[in-house]
Amino acid sequence: MTRRKIRQRAPWPLLVLGSLGAAVFVLPLIGLATRTPWSRLRELVMSDVVVDALKLSLMTSVLAAAISLLLGVPLAWLLARVEFPGRRIVRAIVTLPMVLPPVVGGAALLFALGRRGVIGEPINDATGFLLPFSVWGVVVANVFVAMPFLVVTVEGALRNVDGRHEAAAATLGASRLTVFRRITLPMIAPSVRAGLVLAWARALGEFGATVTFAGNLQGRTQTLPLAVFVALEQDRDTAVAISLVLVAVSLAVLLLLRDRWWSNGADL
Amino acid sequence: MNGLDAHLVVQLAGGFYLDVAFSIAPGETLALLGPNGAGKSTAVDVLAGLTPLDDGHVVLNNRVLDAPADDVFVVAEQRRIGVVFQDYLLFDHLSVLENVMFGPLALGERKPQAKAMANELLERLDMQGLSSRTPPQLSGGQAQRVALARALATQPDLLLLDEALAALDVTTRGTLRRVLAQHLSDFSGPRLLITHDPTDAFLLADRIAIVEDGSLSQVGSAEDIRRRPATPYVAALAGTNLLVGTNRAGFLTLDHHGHDLQTADTSIDGPVLITVHPTAIALHRKQPSGSPRNTWQTRVVSVEPLGDTTRITLGDPLPLGVDITPGATAALNLHEGAAVWASVKATEITVTPAAVNVKSGRN
Numbered sequence: 001m002t003r004r005k006i007r008q009r010a011p012w013p014l015l016v017l018g019s020l021g022a023a024v025f026v027l028p029l030i031g032l033a034t035r036t037p038w039s040r041l042r043e044l045v046m047s048d049v050v051v052d053a054l055k056l057s058l059m060t061s062v063l064a065a066a067i068s069l070l071l072g073v074p075l076a077w078l079l080a081r082v083e084f085p086g087r088r089i090v091r092a093i094v095t096l097p098m099v100l101p102p103v104v105g106g107a108a109l110l111f112a113l114g115r116r117g118v119i120g121e122p123i124n125d126a127t128g129f130l131l132p133f134s135v136w137g138v139v140v141a142n143v144f145v146a147m148p149f150l151v152v153t154v155e156g157a158l159r160n161v162d163g164r165h166e167a168a169a170a171t172l173g174a175s176r177l178t179v180f181r182r183i184t185l186p187m188i189a190p191s192v193r194a195g196l197v198l199a200w201a202r203a204l205g206e207f208g209a210t211v212t213f214a215g216n217l218q219g220r221t222q223t224l225p226l227a228v229f230v231a232l233e234q235d236r237d238t239a240v241a242i243s244l245v246l247v248a249v250s251l252a253v254l255l256l257l258r259d260r261w262w263s264n265g266a267d268l
Numbered sequence: 269m270n271g272l273d274a275h276l277v278v279q280l281a282g283g284f285y286l287d288v289a290f291s292i293a294p295g296e297t298l299a300l301l302g303p304n305g306a307g308k309s310t311a312v313d314v315l316a317g318l319t320p321l322d323d324g325h326v327v328l329n330n331r332v333l334d335a336p337a338d339d340v341f342v343v344a345e346q347r348r349i350g351v352v353f354q355d356y357l358l359f360d361h362l363s364v365l366e367n368v369m370f371g372p373l374a375l376g377e378r379k380p381q382a383k384a385m386a387n388e389l390l391e392r393l394d395m396q397g398l399s400s401r402t403p404p405q406l407s408g409g410q411a412q413r414v415a416l417a418r419a420l421a422t423q424p425d426l427l428l429l430d431e432a433l434a435a436l437d438v439t440t441r442g443t444l445r446r447v448l449a450q451h452l453s454d455f456s457g458p459r460l461l462i463t464h465d466p467t468d469a470f471l472l473a474d475r476i477a478i479v480e481d482g483s484l485s486q487v488g489s490a491e492d493i494r495r496r497p498a499t500p501y502v503a504a505l506a507g508t509n510l511l512v513g514t515n516r517a518g519f520l521t522l523d524h525h526g527h528d529l530q531t532a533d534t535s536i537d538g539p540v541l542i543t544v545h546p547t548a549i550a551l552h553r554k555q556p557s558g559s560p561r562n563t564w565q566t567r568v569v570s571v572e573p574l575g576d577t578t579r580i581t582l583g584d585p586l587p588l589g590v591d592i593t594p595g596a597t598a599a600l601n602l603h604e605g606a607a608v609w610a611s612v613k614a615t616e617i618t619v620t621p622a623a624v625n626v627k628s629g630r631n
Binding site for chain 2: 171
């Protein structure tokens with residue numbers, strides 16, 4: 001005997017509004033698909049500009065996500081667990097890139113780390129190393145806009161962790177670092193992974209800070225979003241093709257990771 | 269002095285203070301017994317080093333762990349106090365073996381040694397077959413033993429058990445109390461049992477300290493507390509009469525007293541703990557009609573007025589406490605040495621499975 005399923009009708013106001021909400025996201029995709037030159041797609045996607053941009057985008061976004069993880073988790077811990085003067089201000093500054101226009105962020109990075117920047121100038125004088133208009137410039141711009149997503153996610157998780165388990169670990173002789181490594185981190189792992197995916201996704205789509213801080217040099221700093229923007233001016237078909245590549249890569253990663261990483265045990 | 273010397277003064281939420289002083293000798297079990305909200309869990313936190321004292325001191329084996337007046341505070345990870353928490357707080361992402369290995373590893377033990385220690389402890393607690401499971405796969409009783417093994421693995425100077433049996437259902441409590449009694453006696457340091465359950469305190473502890481509204485209202489042996497309750501609360505707490513005996517299809521043979529009883533509970537055969545609530549015992553001047561088995565003649569040993577009730581202590585053959593109203597005391601003309609008949613219904617005598625070797629004969 002098969003189990004009977006109870007089918008419940010969704011209330012119509014929720015159904016109508018929810019469907020409209022979904023349409024906001026689905027319609028642009030349809031628009032993109034209708035303008036796609038399907039016959040020339042392969043040729044367009046395999047062009048040097050697109051391949052260079054794709055490689056660069058993947059590399060810099062993954063690197064930015066990794067750096068966000070390395071620095072963002074400890075930062076989230078400090079914000080969640082250590083009371084220090086000005087903590088609220090620091091938290092506000094850390095989350096600022098989430099609301100700031102990325103162009104402003106890019107400009108600020110330039111003033112700090114550029115050739116004439118407060119930190120950039122002494123570094124350039126001493127080593128000759130220049131961050132802007134390099135691959136590392138792209139990574140820094142990406143970290144700047146992406147890390148807040150990881151910090152916010154992880155800090156929220158840290159605040160929700162039941163401190164009693166950490167206390168129990170302390171009574172067993174574990175130092176604070178050991179407690180963090182062996183108890184806290186495994187407990188917040190689902191949120192860390194979710195934050196990592198969010199940060200990576202944000203880095204992949206980053207445009208404004210990158211173009212301001214790192215410029216738009218093909219093969220060096222021209223990521224996929226930048227390539228789309230340039231192509232829109234010159235060759236609309238290429239722009240559509242690149243957009244499709246971005247959609248495909250993002251969708252594939254999100255679908256894959258949501259099932260495996262992001263579920264928190266629930267079916268998402 | 270070796271052992272624990274504690275004077276705990278902490279400001280509690282709601283404006284009152286926890287202010288209790290006690291000491292525990294090595295090999296001694298002290299029970300801190302009190303109602304929920306009396307400040308017992310705060311006592312756990314300050315002893316373990318999770319909350320600082322406001323005043324007083326904690327000294328363990330001559331080592332000062334907390335003394336606000338001298339500005340001394342030793343952090344939890346350096347206290348060497350093994351805690352079995354109320355909800356065990358096992359690490360769900362680690363296996364049973366890894367949970368027990370956690371302490372030794374954190375204290376700098378090498379992996380093979382930590383593993384050997386953990387295995388030995390788990391074996392001693394009859395848990396060796398479960399070492400690769402994770403905590404969510406354990407029953408309450410198994411989780412309790414893992415928590416105990418984890419605490420003992422650090423070779424602590426003090427063992428602290430916070431409501432160690434509270435999370436278990438009634439049927440497993442009796443069995444686990446016996447297991448716990450045995451493992452407590454294996455630990456040679458001072459042992460502190462925090463509980464709201466008089467049965468746990470009376471059966472597992474050598475001495476009982478009763479906390480009421482943040483302060484100790486009485487400290488003494490189970491005998492002291494039962495015989496001379498200092499406050500009405502203690503009287504009510506200690507009121508439950510506990511006897512040890514054997515159940516055979518409802519017929520109870522008592523270990524220490526020459527009188528048998530009959531219970532309506534025939535579900536458990538063998539060694540049992542027998543509880544009779546003081547209000548369940550009726551007193552009469554003349555022999556009452558009814559079951560002859562649960563009716564006996566005795567003498568009044570003491571009469572203590574305790575506010576709304578009067579605590580009558582009966583002598584041989586069954587030294588039981590009886591609570592009756594002052595009016596009934598007067599009507600029956602009860603005084604020390606008075607001859608009375610006592611009776612109790614078979615349905616009022618409850619039994620739980622008992623160990624053969626628990627501390628017994630407290631009545």
